[in-house]
Amino acid sequence: MSVFEFTLHATRGEARAGTLSLPHGEVPTPAFMPVGTHGAVRGLHPAEVRQAGARIILGNTYHLHLRPGEEVIRELGGLHRFAAWDRPMLTDSGGFQVFSLEGLRRIDEHGVEFVSHIDGSVRTLTPERAMEIQAALGADVAMAFDHVVPGQAPRELAEEGMERSLRWLERCVGRHRELGEQSEKSKRSERSTGQGAVSDLSDHSVLSDRLSAQTLWPIVQGGTYADLRLRSLEGTLARGDWTGIAIGGLSVGEPKPVMHRVLEELGPALPRNVPRYLMGVGFPDDLLEGIARGIDLFDCVAATRNGRHGSAWTATGKVNVRGAALRLSGEPLDPDCDCDTCRTFSRGYLRHLFMAGEMLGLRLVSIHNIRFLVRLGELARATILDGTFDTWRRDWLRRYHDKAIPA
Amino acid sequence: MSVFEFTLHATRGEARAGTLSLPHGEVPTPAFMPVGTHGAVRGLHPAEVRQAGARIILGNTYHLHLRPGEEVIRELGGLHRFAAWDRPMLTDSGGFQVFSLEGLRRIDEHGVEFVSHIDGSVRTLTPERAMEIQAALGADVAMAFDHVVPGQAPRELAEEGMERSLRWLERCVGRHRELGEQSEKSKRSERSTGQGAVSDLSDHSVLSDRLSAQTLWPIVQGGTYADLRLRSLEGTLARGDWTGIAIGGLSVGEPKPVMHRVLEELGPALPRNVPRYLMGVGFPDDLLEGIARGIDLFDCVAATRNGRHGSAWTATGKVNVRGAALRLSGEPLDPDCDCDTCRTFSRGYLRHLFMAGEMLGLRLVSIHNIRFLVRLGELARATILDGTFDTWRRDWLRRYHDKAIPA
Numbered sequence: 001m002s003v004f005e006f007t008l009h010a011t012r013g014e015a016r017a018g019t020l021s022l023p024h025g026e027v028p029t030p031a032f033m034p035v036g037t038h039g040a041v042r043g044l045h046p047a048e049v050r051q052a053g054a055r056i057i058l059g060n061t062y063h064l065h066l067r068p069g070e071e072v073i074r075e076l077g078g079l080h081r082f083a084a085w086d087r088p089m090l091t092d093s094g095g096f097q098v099f100s101l102e103g104l105r106r107i108d109e110h111g112v113e114f115v116s117h118i119d120g121s122v123r124t125l126t127p128e129r130a131m132e133i134q135a136a137l138g139a140d141v142a143m144a145f146d147h148v149v150p151g152q153a154p155r156e157l158a159e160e161g162m163e164r165s166l167r168w169l170e171r172c173v174g175r176h177r178e179l180g181e182q183s184e185k186s187k188r189s190e191r192s193t194g195q196g197a198v199s200d201l202s203d204h205s206v207l208s209d210r211l212s213a214q215t216l217w218p219i220v221q222g223g224t225y226a227d228l229r230l231r232s233l234e235g236t237l238a239r240g241d242w243t244g245i246a247i248g249g250l251s252v253g254e255p256k257p258v259m260h261r262v263l264e265e266l267g268p269a270l271p272r273n274v275p276r277y278l279m280g281v282g283f284p285d286d287l288l289e290g291i292a293r294g295i296d297l298f299d300c301v302a303a304t305r306n307g308r309h310g311s312a313w314t315a316t317g318k319v320n321v322r323g324a325a326l327r328l329s330g331e332p333l334d335p336d337c338d339c340d341t342c343r344t345f346s347r348g349y350l351r352h353l354f355m356a357g358e359m360l361g362l363r364l365v366s367i368h369n370i371r372f373l374v375r376l377g378e379l380a381r382a383t384i385l386d387g388t389f390d391t392w393r394r395d396w397l398r399r400y401h402d403k404a405i406p407a
Numbered sequence: 408m409s410v411f412e413f414t415l416h417a418t419r420g421e422a423r424a425g426t427l428s429l430p431h432g433e434v435p436t437p438a439f440m441p442v443g444t445h446g447a448v449r450g451l452h453p454a455e456v457r458q459a460g461a462r463i464i465l466g467n468t469y470h471l472h473l474r475p476g477e478e479v480i481r482e483l484g485g486l487h488r489f490a491a492w493d494r495p496m497l498t499d500s501g502g503f504q505v506f507s508l509e510g511l512r513r514i515d516e517h518g519v520e521f522v523s524h525i526d527g528s529v530r531t532l533t534p535e536r537a538m539e540i541q542a543a544l545g546a547d548v549a550m551a552f553d554h555v556v557p558g559q560a561p562r563e564l565a566e567e568g569m570e571r572s573l574r575w576l577e578r579c580v581g582r583h584r585e586l587g588e589q590s591e592k593s594k595r596s597e598r599s600t601g602q603g604a605v606s607d608l609s610d611h612s613v614l615s616d617r618l619s620a621q622t623l624w625p626i627v628q629g630g631t632y633a634d635l636r637l638r639s640l641e642g643t644l645a646r647g648d649w650t651g652i653a654i655g656g657l658s659v660g661e662p663k664p665v666m667h668r669v670l671e672e673l674g675p676a677l678p679r680n681v682p683r684y685l686m687g688v689g690f691p692d693d694l695l696e697g698i699a700r701g702i703d704l705f706d707c708v709a710a711t712r713n714g715r716h717g718s719a720w721t722a723t724g725k726v727n728v729r730g731a732a733l734r735l736s737g738e739p740l741d742p743d744c745d746c747d748t749c750r751t752f753s754r755g756y757l758r759h760l761f762m763a764g765e766m767l768g769l770r771l772v773s774i775h776n777i778r779f780l781v782r783l784g785e786l787a788r789a790t791i792l793d794g795t796f797d798t799w800r801r802d803w804l805r806r807y808h809d810k811a812i813p814a
Binding site for chain 2 (some may be wrong): 037038039040042043044045048063067068072075077078081082084162327328330344345348349351352353355356358359360362363364
């Protein structure tokens with residue numbers, strides 16, 4: 001498979017099983033992507049994320065721009081090398097974070113002015129800057145800088161954000177193309193001067209990271225309004241030949257049936273031959289509902305955030321790891337799970353770690369939650385391929401929601 | 408080698424290279440033992456502690472008695488199984504903790520009354536209770552319950568604590584013997600009734616943990632007074648045929664030369680054929696100074712505590728991981744180190760994790776510090792065996808203390 005190619009192996013209704021090829025490896029889809037906020041999936045070693053089966057992770061442009069700064073990461077060989085993650089990676093554009101900020105100061109056609117939550121400095125993020133930062137980070141996939149509006153935004157605001165996102169997309173494309181050409185040029189010059197023909201392994205990996213191609217994915221906006229969503233998609237498709245398309249501005253406060261309706265309305269109009277990424281989603285049931293509506297990629301911080309709070313997903317629903325009922329339990333957290341935590345430790349031990357404030361506990365439950373979502377993607381893919389997806393999904397959701405089954 | 412046997416392979420001056428055989432495996436000495444306060448070496452997965460080369464770890468009787476309680480741990484198969492650590496383990500007696508407590512209420516011949524720092528409940532620890540708790544935890548080595556006095560205690564107080572520790576040692580021995588006989592009896596009864604001939608693996612490991620023998624080590628006290636230390640040792644040797652001897656009440660505030668002097672005065676009187684454990688020590692230079700004075704085993708929380716605070720030991724001295732000089736450094740924390748942290752991550756990345764408050768950072772530096780001390784033990788052993796210990800130690804200490812070498 002060539003880089004950035006997406007191969008669709010099978011469909012089952014709207015659900016799709018595919019493989020996405022990226023410079024750092026292949027991503028079988030559907031897939032959950034853990035979020036590496038500060039250049040680490042919260043609390044986890046890259047080897048643990050890998051062992052949990054993750055094939056691609058996210059980096060946060062907003063957080064990494066503020067700290068340590070993209071120049072530090074570029075200097076240290078790019079985000080892959082910095083964070084010791086050698087599989088595919090995607091960076092968001094920072095749009096979602098700055099539009100959610102309390103310190104948001106001004107939005108205009110040029111970009112967004114905001115106050116850093118770390119040192120109070122005033123910063124500006126524009127489509128061009130978002131491309132430059134992401135080029136320095138060097139992930140396989142960069143995301144367009146979009147104008148994000150609240151989940152329940154009135155039509156006028158949703159339309160304004162959607163239209164502006166299209167104009168910004170053009171600027172993103174322009175700057176992304178320039179950066180790509182500069183990188184090509186420096187690659188050729190390094191080759192001809194012999195620079196880069198370095199002797200030791202570590203320098204070699206800097207080089208190969210610097211030379212990796214990066215693709216740009218657009219983000220469809222339009223709030224909960226079907227016609228705006230379709231206009232956003234149409235405008236997006238007119239602006240490029242994309243290797244992937246994201247759907248933004250969902251799971252931001254609107255009721256779940258509304259999110260499902262938007263996905264159903266958008267679905268038939270989406271190109272079949274590129275992966276579809278539903279941003280910021282989700283929880284286990286969101287994954288299955290999204291996959292059933294044609295989504296290929298997901299990301300969400302809930303796996304690690306819930307993990308840090310001692311809330312674990314299991315096949316029979318959520319488990320509060322602090323619960324007194326777990327005190328003398330020698331059972332694994334989720335008997336159905338194959339993660340390191342479930343294969344190694346008892347519920348009683350995990351509860352003890354949380355009660356004692358021992359940080360190993362946060363990590364062990366985060367590992368479980370990540371494996372839980374990654375495995376859901378794996379199981380969905382397997383059942384789409386063997387034709388049993390619908391039954392499997394129905395049974396899975398029934399068991400997950402059935403409070404009658406003791407957890 | 409039979410269980411609890413100690414084999415001395417070589418000596419170099421007072422320094423010794425040996426192997427201690429325990430129910431859960433062999434411990435090559437000299438060795439540093441990481442401390443697992445709450446049933447986990449702070450922040451670390453047992454697989455990481457193992458990968459750092461630790462052959463034996465400590466459990467804290469005081470902390471585990473209060474939370475989750477030894478009955479919970481016994482019920483869940485003993486501390487080895489609870490914490491998923493299958494190599495040797497030693498538990499302290501809780502003496503050092505209760506005597507250091509602010510909530511210490513009463514000390515008399517019977518034992519110690521103290522207030523739990525967790526729920527304010529009033530508790531009593533006696534030599535007998537310390538043995539019962541440690542039997543429930545089920546480590547390979549249990550420690551005697553001693554009367555600990557402050558490091559700079561006047562002679563009268565040091566003498567009182569030392570004499571009481573000897574009387575308490577007799578009570579420890581009595582209760583430890585009874586508990587061992589009870590365990591033997593229940594083992595025979597389980598065998599004859601077929602109980603314990605269980606089918607699945609997990610139950611089997613409970614059984615084997617329950618059947619493991621546990622040895623008891625005494626603690627020599629006497630403050631900084633040579634004659635008291637020698638009387639303590641004499642009294643100790645008169646009270647049993649020990650498989651190991653600990654030296655307590657050092658590194659508790661007295662100047663380092665005083666600790667060295669006590670070790671030198673005690674050394675010639677210690678039996679050669681059992682391992683010597685210097686409690687609560689140490690830092691890297693303490694390990695080398697102790698080994699040179701005939702010590703075989705060490706424990707200290709500094710490796711993980713410093714790690715959590717971003718302070719790392721390296722061959723050329725301490726490094727503050729938060730230091731601005733590390734910002735753009737692609738170098739490993741300690742170029743001489745073979746730990747996972749040094750093989751995988753740069754100083755710049757570690758600094759970033761600490762600045763961002765990402766808990767992965769605490770873990771990575773703790774792993775390095777533990778590997779650093781474990782490896783010091785390994786290097787000392789190798790140089791004692793090949794006869795180069797004295798030169799190696801001198802060179803090592805000079806390099807470590809030489810501030811002229813840039814860290």
